[in-house]
């Protein structure tokens with residue numbers, strides 16, 4: 001995983017770690033995997049995937065599948081879904097959620113999306129909900145897209161969706177803190193203090209999280225997580241798709257099929273590609 005260990009942590013968080021008041025925790029591991037479902041909101045993208053992938057059982061590979069937010073509803077719709085993720089803790093969350101009646105339709109794969117080799121070939125490969133942001137280095141994005149093209153069936157489709165940086169994200173050059181609370185169940189939840197800063201030249205959002213895990217309304221653990229997200233441009237993704245032997249067949253500006261416009265302020269982009277005909 002491209003974990004951005006080079007980005008400095010905020011001094012306040014370094015101090016908490018030095019004092020032993022908080023533990024260092026990688027993104028999508030440990031507490032960050034436990035809280036993932038509590039902080040995720042919405043299924044708009046899932047509805048798009050359910051509409052886009054026709055009803056016959058399709059072979060689907062989801063890269064960075066996490067705890068199965070997209071993979072499980074697709075399996076429920078009758079598809080065979082390979083759920084590939086490099087985090088064992090996210091896989092644990094997935095296994096806990098997959099109902100036994102779907103266990104033969106969800107195939108967990110613990111692997112790195114930058115370089116994977118599977119026997120199966122797929123009608124759809126999905127890189128959903130900003131998961132491309134985790135590929136911080138250009139080489140990682142290139143390797144990932146090459147692996148995708150090696151696993152598509154001749155008529156298969158590669159679908160990826162991500163957000164463009166909004167004006168407010170881009171203006172956050174100095175950095176700012178934001179506090180949020182997420183309830184998971186009675187007496188159980190998370191308080192998250194997020195520091196974020198956007199660097200225009202590197203198209204990088206630098207993130208530091210301080211997470212308080214709450215059990216029975218008491219703090220049961222404090223964790224500091226450094227993270228970063230790379231915001232690609234549509235043109236860059238198109239070039240990477242082409243250099244991996246594919247071509248873009250559709251670009252949408254939203255899950256309801258809105259036309260894509262470069263001039264908007266942020267917003268969703270959905271790109272669909274196929275293998276370039278020989």
Ligand SMILES: C[S@@+](CC[C@H](N)C(=O)[O-])C[C@H]1O[C@@H](n2cnc3c(N)ncnc32)[C@H](O)[C@@H]1O
Pocket residue numbers: 001002028040063064065066067068069070084085086087090111112113114128129130131134135
């Ligand atoms: C934003 S979450 C998306 C989870 C899920 N697709 C969803 O929409 O809810 C990104 C996921 O990508 C995984 N991930 C990040 N880098 C990865 C890599 N290099 N290889 C495989 N999985 C990776 C993380 O572990 C995490 O589960």
